[in-house]
Amino acid sequence: MNELVSAVPWLGKRNPMAARWLIIIIAIAAPIIAMQFGRSWVRILDFALLYMMLALGLNLVVGFAGLLDLGYIAFYAVGAYTFAFLASPHFDMHLPFWIVLPLGAAFAGMAGIMLGFPVLRLRGDYLAIVTLGFGEIIRIFMNNLNYPINITNGPQGINGLDSINLFGWDLARNLQVTEDISIHSLYLYYYFFLACVVGSIIFVQRLQISRVGRAWAAMRDDELAAKAIGINTRNMKLLAFSLGATFGGVAGCLFGAFQGFVSPESFSLMESIAVLTMVVFGGMGNIAGAIVGAFTLALLPEILRDVAVPLQQTLFGHVLLDPEVLRMLLLSLAMILMMLLRPSGLIPARARYAHPENLHRSAAE
Amino acid sequence: METLIQQILNGLVIGSVYALIALGYTMVYGILGLINFAHGDVLMVGALTALQTMMFLMGVAPGMSPVAMLTISLMVAIPVCMMIGYAMERLAYRRLRNAPRLAPLITAIGMSFLLQTLAMIIWGRNYHTFPQLISTTPMQPIEGVFVTPVQIFIVISSALIMIGLSLLVNKTRIGRAMRATAENHRVASLMGVDTNTVIAFTFVIGAALAAIAGVMFASNYGIAHYGMGFMPGLKAFTAAVLGGIGNLGGAMLGGIVLGLVESLGAGYIEHLTFGFLNSSYQDIFAFIILGLVLIFKPTGLLGERVSDRA
Numbered sequence: 001m002n003e004l005v006s007a008v009p010w011l012g013k014r015n016p017m018a019a020r021w022l023i024i025i026i027a028i029a030a031p032i033i034a035m036q037f038g039r040s041w042v043r044i045l046d047f048a049l050l051y052m053m054l055a056l057g058l059n060l061v062v063g064f065a066g067l068l069d070l071g072y073i074a075f076y077a078v079g080a081y082t083f084a085f086l087a088s089p090h091f092d093m094h095l096p097f098w099i100v101l102p103l104g105a106a107f108a109g110m111a112g113i114m115l116g117f118p119v120l121r122l123r124g125d126y127l128a129i130v131t132l133g134f135g136e137i138i139r140i141f142m143n144n145l146n147y148p149i150n151i152t153n154g155p156q157g158i159n160g161l162d163s164i165n166l167f168g169w170d171l172a173r174n175l176q177v178t179e180d181i182s183i184h185s186l187y188l189y190y191y192f193f194l195a196c197v198v199g200s201i202i203f204v205q206r207l208q209i210s211r212v213g214r215a216w217a218a219m220r221d222d223e224l225a226a227k228a229i230g231i232n233t234r235n236m237k238l239l240a241f242s243l244g245a246t247f248g249g250v251a252g253c254l255f256g257a258f259q260g261f262v263s264p265e266s267f268s269l270m271e272s273i274a275v276l277t278m279v280v281f282g283g284m285g286n287i288a289g290a291i292v293g294a295f296t297l298a299l300l301p302e303i304l305r306d307v308a309v310p311l312q313q314t315l316f317g318h319v320l321l322d323p324e325v326l327r328m329l330l331l332s333l334a335m336i337l338m339m340l341l342r343p344s345g346l347i348p349a350r351a352r353y354a355h356p357e358n359l360h361r362s363a364a365e
Numbered sequence: 366m367e368t369l370i371q372q373i374l375n376g377l378v379i380g381s382v383y384a385l386i387a388l389g390y391t392m393v394y395g396i397l398g399l400i401n402f403a404h405g406d407v408l409m410v411g412a413l414t415a416l417q418t419m420m421f422l423m424g425v426a427p428g429m430s431p432v433a434m435l436t437i438s439l440m441v442a443i444p445v446c447m448m449i450g451y452a453m454e455r456l457a458y459r460r461l462r463n464a465p466r467l468a469p470l471i472t473a474i475g476m477s478f479l480l481q482t483l484a485m486i487i488w489g490r491n492y493h494t495f496p497q498l499i500s501t502t503p504m505q506p507i508e509g510v511f512v513t514p515v516q517i518f519i520v521i522s523s524a525l526i527m528i529g530l531s532l533l534v535n536k537t538r539i540g541r542a543m544r545a546t547a548e549n550h551r552v553a554s555l556m557g558v559d560t561n562t563v564i565a566f567t568f569v570i571g572a573a574l575a576a577i578a579g580v581m582f583a584s585n586y587g588i589a590h591y592g593m594g595f596m597p598g599l600k601a602f603t604a605a606v607l608g609g610i611g612n613l614g615g616a617m618l619g620g621i622v623l624g625l626v627e628s629l630g631a632g633y634i635e636h637l638t639f640g641f642l643n644s645s646y647q648d649i650f651a652f653i654i655l656g657l658v659l660i661f662k663p664t665g666l667l668g669e670r671v672s673d674r675a
Contacts (some may be wrong), residue, residue, distance in 0.1 A: 068467055070474070118660050125400045128660055129602060133652030136599075144645045189452040257433050269595075273478060280471055321486060335475030339468045340460055 003205070007288035007347045031190045033069065040187040041302075046258060047195035048298035054277040055294035056200050057286065058169070059248025063285030066220030068078020068128040070116070070272055071135025075245040077142065077267035078111050079104040081152065084262045087162040090153065101253050102222035108249020109242040116241035120234055135272055142264040156265025163276060164192065164257045189258055196254065197291075200247065204287055207243075216240060220285075233283050237329070278332045281338055283345025292346055297334065301327035302317050367509035372493055372632040373625060378516045378585065380624020381523040385578040385617035386601030387559035387608070388530060389571030394480040395507035395547040397462070398534070402473035403453060404575055404596015407446050411496070411576030412583040413488050419496050421595050431498035435580075449480070450572025454565050456632060461534065477595075479618065484591040492590045493585040518601045519581045529616050534613060543567060597650060600627075603655040609665030618666060 006012045008019040023071035034041035054076060062068045088093045094262050095103075119130045146154030163172030171192060175183040207213050218226040227233050256262050274297065284291025305323035312319050321329070338345065386408060393401045418438035421528040422429055453476055466619055499518050503511035534540040546554040546563045554560045583589040608615025631647040658665060663668040 055494050062467075066467070068470065118656055121663070122659055125398075125466070126606070128470060128662075129400065129599070129606075130652075130656060130659060133599070133655055137386040137652055140646060140649055145642075147643070148640060203466055270478075273474060275472070277473075284467075294392060319397035326476060328485070332475045332482055336457060336472050336479060337465075337477070340457060343464060343468050 003286070003288045004291060005168060007292065008328075013132050016321055027194060031187050031271060035184075036134065039186065040182075041281070041365035042190060044299065044302045046186060046189050046297055048256055049190065049197050050258070051298040052197050052280060052291055052294040053193075053200055053247060053251040053254075054275045055282070055290040056197075056204050057244045057251065059284070059287070059290040060204065060207070060247065060276050061278050063283075063290070064208065064220065065216040065237065067237060067240060068125075068131075068220075069241075070128050070132035070140070070242070070243065070269075072131075072248060072275055073267045073272040074115075074135040074138040075108040075111055075248030075261075076252040076255065077138055077250035077264075078108040078245075079251075080262045080266070081142065081158075082249070083253045083256035084158040084161055086130040088158055090158045094162055095311075097151055097162070097257065101250065102181070104255050105246045105249040108252065109246040111249075112245025113238055113253070115245075118236055130271065133271075135267075137265055139264050139269075152264075155264060157261055157265070159261045161256050161260050161262065163260070164189070164254070184188035193254065193258075196250070201287060201291070208287070212236070212239060217285075262288050273335075274331055277335045281334050281346060283347045283349055286345065286347055286349035289345050289347045289349065291356075296346075297331065304330065307327065309357040313337075316333045366448035367394035367507070368632055369629075370507065370510050372517070372545035372628045374512055376625035377621065378624070380604075380621040381463065381520050381625050382578050382581050382585070382620075383597065383601045383604045383610075384617045384620025385523050385526060385574050385581070386597055387604040387620045388527070388613060389574050390602050391605040391608070391610055391613060391616040392543075392567050392571050394605070395541065396564055397458070397469075399458065400473065400602065401458075401477035401568075401571070402470070402598075403480055404571065405594035405596075405601070406477050406484075407449055407491060407572050407575040407594070408582065408597060409447060409484060409589075409594030410480060410571065411442045411446045411579030412589045413441060413484060413493070413591070414445045415576075415580045416490075416495055416583065416589050417491055418442065419498070423496075439577065439580060442580060443573045446572040446579075447569045450568040450575075451565055453538065454568040457466065459561070459564075460569075477598075482589050483597075488591060491587050495589045497584060497586050497587055498582065499588070504573075505534060515584050518586060522577075523581070531613065533570075533665050539566060540564070572658050600651040601629070603651045607658050607665055609667040612665070612667050615665055615667035621653060622666075623651060626654060656670045 004023055005016050005019045008022060008257045009169075011019045011022065031045055034045050047320060054072070057075075058069065059070045061067050061072070065187070081259050084098045085091055086093050086103065087097070089096075094098050096133055114215065114280030115131065115134050119127050122130060135140065142152045143155055145152040163170055165171070169175075171188045172185050175188055176320065177183060202293045215231045217238055218229070218231055220231050255266075259266075278293040279290055280293070281289075281297055301323065304326050308321065308326055309319055342348075382419075386404065389404050389407075390401060393399060393404070414494060415438040418441040419434055422434050445643055457472050457476060458469055461472060501513045501516040503513050503516050532540075534543060542553070542558045542563045543566070545556065545558050546560050553563075579594070582593070600623060603622065604619035605616045606619070607623060608617070608619025610616075625649045627647060630650045631644045634646060635643050653674060666671065
């Protein structure tokens with residue numbers, strides 16, 4: 001939170017208390033404002049929150065531990081497919097949400113360890129390629145495991161996933177407060193996801209200033225030196241991989257339940273790259289960066305979709321660049337230009353301190 | 366038996382294309398220690414530019430001989446790719462030479478997607494039929510084994526190109542400068558080597574090879590589209606690692622070996638897994654090989670370079 005507060009331009013430094021309340025108000029009011037522009041915008045906000053969770057998780061791996069993972073979306077897929085297997089008509093299993101969620105997280109975490117073991121000795125650039133290959137392998141399996149036994153239902157994906165059910169309270173149904181007032185399901189999902197993101201932020205922040213987080217930072221900055229001072233770099237890398245993957249798995253479960261269907265298409269390399277761009281754009285190794293990056297890059301393409309298409313129509317009479325192309329263009333340019341002009345991201349990570357008190361002090365400055 | 370020979374032949378053909386692409390990766394890696402992610406997409410630009418040229422020529426001079434048409438389209442595609450290679454180096458990678466490790470890599474990924482997006486804007490998302498200018502009528506040298514002239518052409522011309530590249534690197538002045546720069550930047554520049562030029566030259570040569578490989582790839586499969594460069598790029602990178610990254614001979618060997626493993630694997634996977642996996646899993650072989658090589662022999666088959674360079 002402190003980090004987010006200090007990231008608020010102008011106000012963050014002068015009046016942290018006001019900045020804090022500003023963030024809280026924005027977070028709560030966002031869907032209500034978005035509703036004014038149409039229901040689809042609330043949905044987009046919901047997805048933005050999922051992207052935030054993904055960015056937070058990838059930030060653990062890339063930003064904190066310095067391991068470039070290009071197959072991150074595979075863990076998201078593992079989570080989503082776990083949910084699809086265990087809570088859909090596909091295998092006719094309908095386990096409750098609170099059982100599937102930890103399972104999805106655990107499977108994704110295990111996948112992270114499985115991927116981590118063989119690639120531990122690799123340096124940054126090799127690691128990137130191998131993780132990319134891992135992501136592709138998962139996708140190839142999702143696409144083809146419908147024959148001879150139908151497990152994933154191939155490219156069509158799996159339909160009719162159960163919605164999130166919090167102890168008998170179904171988020172997919174509008175909440176009836178009184179006779180006339182009901183809260184739309186999209187809001188319910190928004191606030192539930194928001195709670196998840198806040199929980200993640202707190203977790204990641206505690207993690208960052210913990211022994212583990214400091215070990216990661218040491219390893220990222222100089223692996224040899226980290227080893228020399230007694231950090232078990234192997235275990236630390238494995239931990240980074242599996243924790244990051246767990247985040248992906250949780251987000252994947254939420255995604256599956258929210259969207260109601262999963263298909264391999266949602267887990268393409270482009271999505272891995274999109275999440276990576278969010279982390280890079282916001283600032284690697286920085287919680288506020290991941291949040292701001294995810295928020296900006298999840299929303300911007302949608303805004304462009306609404307603005308650029310009609311604009312092109314009036315200017316050229318037809319649509320030159322469709323929204324999907326615009327999104328790719330935006331992401332790739334964001335990545336290149338950010339690296340060239342501002343490599344530390346929108347909100348650069350400050351030097352880390354060993355003690356939480358110092359972190360607070362630096363935030364209050 | 367026929368299947369075996371057939372798959373070996375197919376493997377040789379696709380392997381020599383991989384080898385050509387792998388050379389581009391390995392040269393750049395040898396000199397800069399950078400994985401040029403966008404290399405596969407240069408291949409795609411080469412193929413699509415050649416396609417565009419062919420379409421143009423077919424419209425202007427319908428009676429032109431196929432060989433002339435192929436030559437002209439290569440003459441267009443190669444310089445276009447060279448320019449892209451040069452521009453990438455000059456505008457992006459050169460500025461990042463002293464940046465932290467991840468920065469150039471992330472830029473390269475961005476470059477790759479930028480090229481794909483631009484290609485999507487120019488050529489659309491559709492798969493284009495690539496004219497098969499060299500005959501694809503199969504011949505049967507042995508009963509039950511099929512070879513097409515275009516495949517023979519691919520193998521022979523990539524062999525020639527590889528010989529030419531070896532001569533360039535080992536016998537010429539610029540080749541010596543390249544080797545010196547790969548060995549040690551700073552010392553090379555102290556010895557009067559213009560390292561910037563050498564690095565740009567390396568990118569340009571790699572891009573030219575990619576353009577040729579792109580035309581071969583598209584001719585072999587008869588299709589071209591904006592995303593066609595991604596998979597061969599990844600596989601060629603695997604080939605480069607398999608052979609020992611930074612080592613030219615290694616890239617050639619790695620390419621051939623990878624091509625063979627892949628086509629033999631695709632041919633036999635159904636028998637080996639009792640029908641559970643089929644040839645749609647062909648693409649995973651490259652990644653499995655990559656993983657195995659990196660775990661057990663990170664220096665590759667021919668590489669002696671220590672993997673960690675200060």
